[in-house]
Amino acid sequence: MAVTIAKEKWTSKVGEMVLGTEPNAVKVGGESTLPFLHFEGEIPNKPVMALEVWDLEPTDWPEILKQPFEGVLGDPVAWAKKNVEYGADVVALRLMSAHPDFKDASPEDCAATAKAVADAINVPLIVIGCGVEEKDAQVLEKVGEALNGKNCLIGCATEKNYKTITATAMVNGHNVIASSPLDINLAKQLNILMTEMNLPANRIAIDPLVGALGYGIEYAYSIMERARMGALMGDKMLAMPVICFVGQEAWKAKEAKSPSDETPEWGAQERRAILWEVITATTFIQAGGSILVLRHPESVKQVKAHIDKMMESNAY
Amino acid sequence: MGLTGLEIFKQLPKTNCKDCGQPTCLAFAMQLASGKASLDQCPHVSDAAKEALDSASAPPVALVKIGKGEKELELGNETVLFRHDKRFEHPTGIAISVSDSDAEIASKVQEINKLVFDRVGQVHSVNLVAVVNNSGDAAKFAEAVKTVQDNTQFPLVLISEDPAAMEKALEVAGANAPLICGANAANFDAMIGLAKKYDAPVVIKGANLEELAALVEKAGYKKLILDSGAREVNKVLADQTQIRRQALKRFRPFGYPTITFADNPDPIQAIVDAGVYIAKYAGIVVLNTADPADVLPLITLRLNIYTDPQKPIAVESKIYEVGNPGPDAPVFVTTNFSLTYFCVQGDVEAGRIDAYILPVDTDGISVLTGWAAGKFTPEKITEMLNTCGIADKVSHRKVIIPGGVAVLSGKLQELSGWEVLVGPRESAGIPSFIKQRWSA
Ligand code: B12
Ligand code: SF4
Numbered sequence: 001m002a003v004t005i006a007k008e009k010w011t012s013k014v015g016e017m018v019l020g021t022e023p024n025a026v027k028v029g030g031e032s033t034l035p036f037l038h039f040e041g042e043i044p045n046k047p048v049m050a051l052e053v054w055d056l057e058p059t060d061w062p063e064i065l066k067q068p069f070e071g072v073l074g075d076p077v078a079w080a081k082k083n084v085e086y087g088a089d090v091v092a093l094r095l096m097s098a099h100p101d102f103k104d105a106s107p108e109d110c111a112a113t114a115k116a117v118a119d120a121i122n123v124p125l126i127v128i129g130c131g132v133e134e135k136d137a138q139v140l141e142k143v144g145e146a147l148n149g150k151n152c153l154i155g156c157a158t159e160k161n162y163k164t165i166t167a168t169a170m171v172n173g174h175n176v177i178a179s180s181p182l183d184i185n186l187a188k189q190l191n192i193l194m195t196e197m198n199l200p201a202n203r204i205a206i207d208p209l210v211g212a213l214g215y216g217i218e219y220a221y222s223i224m225e226r227a228r229m230g231a232l233m234g235d236k237m238l239a240m241p242v243i244c245f246v247g248q249e250a251w252k253a254k255e256a257k258s259p260s261d262e263t264p265e266w267g268a269q270e271r272r273a274i275l276w277e278v279i280t281a282t283t284f285i286q287a288g289g290s291i292l293v294l295r296h297p298e299s300v301k302q303v304k305a306h307i308d309k310m311m312e313s314n315a316y
Numbered sequence: 317m318g319l320t321g322l323e324i325f326k327q328l329p330k331t332n333c334k335d336c337g338q339p340t341c342l343a344f345a346m347q348l349a350s351g352k353a354s355l356d357q358c359p360h361v362s363d364a365a366k367e368a369l370d371s372a373s374a375p376p377v378a379l380v381k382i383g384k385g386e387k388e389l390e391l392g393n394e395t396v397l398f399r400h401d402k403r404f405e406h407p408t409g410i411a412i413s414v415s416d417s418d419a420e421i422a423s424k425v426q427e428i429n430k431l432v433f434d435r436v437g438q439v440h441s442v443n444l445v446a447v448v449n450n451s452g453d454a455a456k457f458a459e460a461v462k463t464v465q466d467n468t469q470f471p472l473v474l475i476s477e478d479p480a481a482m483e484k485a486l487e488v489a490g491a492n493a494p495l496i497c498g499a500n501a502a503n504f505d506a507m508i509g510l511a512k513k514y515d516a517p518v519v520i521k522g523a524n525l526e527e528l529a530a531l532v533e534k535a536g537y538k539k540l541i542l543d544s545g546a547r548e549v550n551k552v553l554a555d556q557t558q559i560r561r562q563a564l565k566r567f568r569p570f571g572y573p574t575i576t577f578a579d580n581p582d583p584i585q586a587i588v589d590a591g592v593y594i595a596k597y598a599g600i601v602v603l604n605t606a607d608p609a610d611v612l613p614l615i616t617l618r619l620n621i622y623t624d625p626q627k628p629i630a631v632e633s634k635i636y637e638v639g640n641p642g643p644d645a646p647v648f649v650t651t652n653f654s655l656t657y658f659c660v661q662g663d664v665e666a667g668r669i670d671a672y673i674l675p676v677d678t679d680g681i682s683v684l685t686g687w688a689a690g691k692f693t694p695e696k697i698t699e700m701l702n703t704c705g706i707a708d709k710v711s712h713r714k715v716i717i718p719g720g721v722a723v724l725s726g727k728l729q730e731l732s733g734w735e736v737l738v739g740p741r742e743s744a745g746i747p748s749f750i751k752q753r754w755s756a
């Protein structure tokens with residue numbers, strides 16, 4: 001019996017999003033098949049890696065994670081530049097200082113930080129709020145204005161605050177992260193609400209609120225696979241690139257945080273922690289993740305090396 | 317499986333002789349299709365029809381066993397491409413390789429034996445030890461196989477393309493159904509002959525999918541594991557996908573589990589590649605590392621990918637004791653999602669705290685999910701405190717709740733009458749929390 005290569009006939013593709021401006025623009029999405037099945041469709045853009053920058057020195061990061069950023073953790077501009085040196089395709093600024101439990105920084109102060117960071121780097125910028133929905137709406141409104149024309153990716157918009165964030169993005173020319181907790185219908189619904197405000201569908205990135213390896217990764221994995229199949233079968237409200245906040249989840253895991261001497265049976269912490277972040281990321285990439293927000297530069301290096309290999313053709 | 321009554325009917329004698337106990341052949345066919353009858357109840361069915369029906373009703377990926385006894389490994393029986401369709405059946409077997417030119421084989425095997433991890437109350441370990449005939453020497457290979465076999469309970473994978481070396485190794489280990497790895501176009505008859513002689517499973521390696529299919533058809537043997545010959549991760553992904561897709565389309569030569577090799581020269585990339593293979597259909601992945609830092613992420617990934625997407629793993633909702641808790645011991649409330657419960661239990665244990673843990677029945681979902689879904693509420697926690705009997709075990713009335721649901725504390729205190737202490741957000745913070753904040 002001769003082997004006939006089994007190819008799916010997908011009818012549609014993932015929308016293509018552009019981040020940043022020429023000559024430094026980065027494109028994501030656009031695939032017309034499942035991840036890295038070059039034998040069956042087009043994969044015009046590779047998944048991109050973002051490294052996080054905080055506008056406030058993180059207190060609960062393990063030493064291993066702080067060490068590569070020694071000297072810049074208190075300076076978002078210097079930290080952002082360092083991320084670019086480390087090979088980040090995109091920088092993800094997290095405006096933690098806006099959080100009422102921390103500095104409760106004003107939207108104006110946050111906007112000034114975002115502007116300073118954006119001006120200092122030559123890669124596209126993602127700006128995320130502090131996670132408090134009302135505050136993020138206020139903050140991102142100002143941030144959006146300050147970054148007018150820079151074509152950033154801002155978020156996270158939820159069903160509670162999407163209106164303000166979407167409006168800011170439309171007026172100032174940005175893309176929006178739409179977050180919904182691990183549910184394909186909720187994701188779709190938010191995308192519908194945002195596109196009904198006339199935000200073009202290719203300016204939305206889906207954030208399925210992923211969990212880390214060992215901590216719920218399988219739920220997000222399956223939601224993402226289903227969303228990708230929906231996109232390929234023509235569902236425009238699922239055809240957005242997916243963003244995964246991998247770093248924040250992976251570095252919460254005990255397997256990443258526990259020092260070598262506490263859990264010697266798990267091997268050396270550094271290797272295990274980096275692998276925790278890397279495997280979380282590469283597994284999500286297999287499920288269709290396009291923008292991966294990581295924390296450790298070594299993880300970025302490893303995931304990029306893997307992606308370069310995966311981008312080589314496997315056509316028959 | 318998979319055949320309709322009508323498809324089965326076509327293969328029956330259509331004489332309606334009733335010897336099967338059914339009024340007609342069609343009625344018998346319908347019984348067969350729904351699994352209520354078996355084919356041997358019809359004494360008249362032809363051998364050709366029997367074979368056609370057997371092979372059509374066999375699972376798309378054959379079940380293949382490696383090893384004997386307690387640690388026997390079962391692979392195959394897979395029925396889907398995506399885990400959201402139905403649970404993946406048999407988790408990828410993880411094999412760790414040792415070389416027959418390694419002087420320290422026995423101690424390497426001891427390290428492999430130690431790769432056992434406790435997770436969500438279950439023990440997870442690697443599954444196989446692969447002995448590689450790097451020396452090219454048959455006697456040395458056999459000797460290494462003996463050392464490994466004497467030092468581990470895991471079934472073996474014998475890796476050599478030299479039939480003479482394989483024969484020697486099988487004289488040592490052949491009685492224990494090791495995986496012979498394996499046959500290729502050059503050594504085919506000799507290797508398949510050995511597999512048949514020892515009734516052991518064997519890997520068939522093709523230079524590509526085409527050759528693999530041809531060799532499988534030529535084998536005339538069913539205890540097979542497939543190797544498409546690809547070694548670069550991008551190509552392995554394509555081949556693994558093709559093999560699974562075609563197996564599900566009932567292209568019979570590909571209806572067997574597969575083997576993959578994570579032998580990327582970069583040690584971190586090798587683990588990443590192995591992760592792809594675990595997610596994408598590999599029956600076995602062979603690793604060249606026994607470092608727990610490498611193996612733990614992969615074992616965890618395997619557990620996650622192979623859990624049943626329809627039902628979260630839950631623990632029974634009842635009082636659990638850690639250590640020897642007395643009337644002064646702290647009481648922790650959590651949910652009955654296994655992962656959540658075992659995080660808490662593990663951290664309480666790590667802090668050497670004698671304590672009670674009460675997992676509230678949230679239908680097996682986590683703290684925040686349970687809270688958001690209205691399944692981890694002050695009412696439910698109160699009910700558990702009142703009915704589980706904890707009030708008879710402790711003299712105090714203080715209960716510790718997860719930091720993530722601090723908002724529950726007021727209402728819970730009001731409803732239950734217990735004093736509510738808000739614990740840390742992550743259970744890892746429990747030991748230091750207890751040191752600083754606990755007195756009965
Ligand atoms: C996996 C997941 C799911 C899975 C459920 C898996 C399961 N079996 O629980 C699914 C897909 C089903 C799901 C559904 C929903 N989810 Co959900 N989900 C998650 C996710 C990604 C991980 C949860 C998890 O497993 N964590 C790991 C476990 C171990 O964590 P844990 O139980 O909290 O335990 C830790 C701590 O709480 C602490 N701890 C636990 N017990 C105790 C006890 C004491 C005494 C102490 C001190 C500490 C402590 O230690 C543990 C380890 O650190 C989180 C987001 C995230 N990244 O965390 C969202 C999340 C929990 N989900 C959320 C929501 C809203 C939902 C839905 C309501 C959404 C919807 N689709 O309608 C549904 C509800 C489901 C239902 N109706 O049954 C929200 C909750 C928001 C909030 N703060 O209220 C979250 C936080 C996502 C988000 N950021 O919005 N979800
Ligand atoms: S015994 Fe066989 S041939 Fe006779 S009725 Fe039953 S199915 Fe038909």
